[in-house]
Amino acid sequence: MATVRFSKELKDAIVKNAGHMFDKQMDTARGNINATWGDRIYERIHAKYIPSMNALPMCFFSTTETMKVARVNGKDVGGLECKMTGKRPVPNQLPNDVPAKGRDYHGYELIGNEWEDIAQEIADYQASILAVADKKKAFIASVTKVIEAHATLTPALKMWQPLWDLIPEEYKDRHRQVVEREKKEVKVDVDLTALTAQVAFHKMTR
Numbered sequence: 425m426a427t428v429r430f431s432k433e434l435k436d437a438i439v440k441n442a443g444h445m446f447d448k449q450m451d452t453a454r455g456n457i458n459a460t461w462g463d464r465i466y467e468r469i470h471a472k473y474i475p476s477m478n479a480l481p482m483c484f485f486s487t488t489e490t491m492k493v494a495r496v497n498g499k500d501v502g503g504l505e506c507k508m509t510g511k512r513p514v515p516n517q518l519p520n521d522v523p524a525k526g527r528d529y530h531g532y533e534l535i536g537n538e539w540e541d542i543a544q545e546i547a548d549y550q551a552s553i554l555a556v557a558d559k560k561k562a563f564i565a566s567v568t569k570v571i572e573a574h575a576t577l578t579p580a581l582k583m584w585q586p587l588w589d590l591i592p593e594e595y596k597d598r599h600r601q602v603v604e605r606e607k608k609e610v611k612v613d614v615d616l617t618a619l620t621a622q623v624a625f626h627k628m629t630r
């Protein structure tokens with residue numbers, strides 16, 4: 425019987441599956457946008473002119489349901505899209521006396537001390553996304569160490585059995601037909617308990 429070797433295709437598939445374990449966590453982190461940002465940003469930008477704008481029919485303005493933010497006091501926030509509770513009128517060009525610039529493809533640039541609270545909330549939101557990305561990166565790096573330490577699948581599974589959950593079915597089928605004896609013990613500088621916990625957590629929450 426043929427031995428199941430760690431081909432580039434198999435390694436890539438395992439790494440891809442390892443990354444997918446964090447999809448739900450990443451979707452949750454990215455979806456955790458503060459529901460108040462859109463209205464708060466709109467009202468602070470247009471506060472001086474809202475009464476006058478509301479006095480005119482909506483046909484005098486463009487309308488939007490989203491406040492897209494490119495930067496806050498010079499810091500790039502990546503075109504963050506903040507939904508509002510409904511359609512609101514927006515001028516085609518902002519006057520110079522409001523605490524913002526732009527309204528282009530990239531979004532508004534918010535300028536001034538009045539944005540400090542929202543700036544901090546956005547920073548916390550982005551930090552939560554980065555934390556998941558860092559966990560994903562560290563997990564993939566550790567899994568890669570395990571598979572790179574072995575030429576074939578069986579000894580890798582003997583080192584870390586939860587690797588099985590990351591292997592594509594076609595390779596599992598091939599492995600079930602293989603009986604291979606361990607020739608020597610291989611050690612890898614990886615916290616296998618932590619990796620196992622990540623896989624177990626993913627299986628409970630997917």
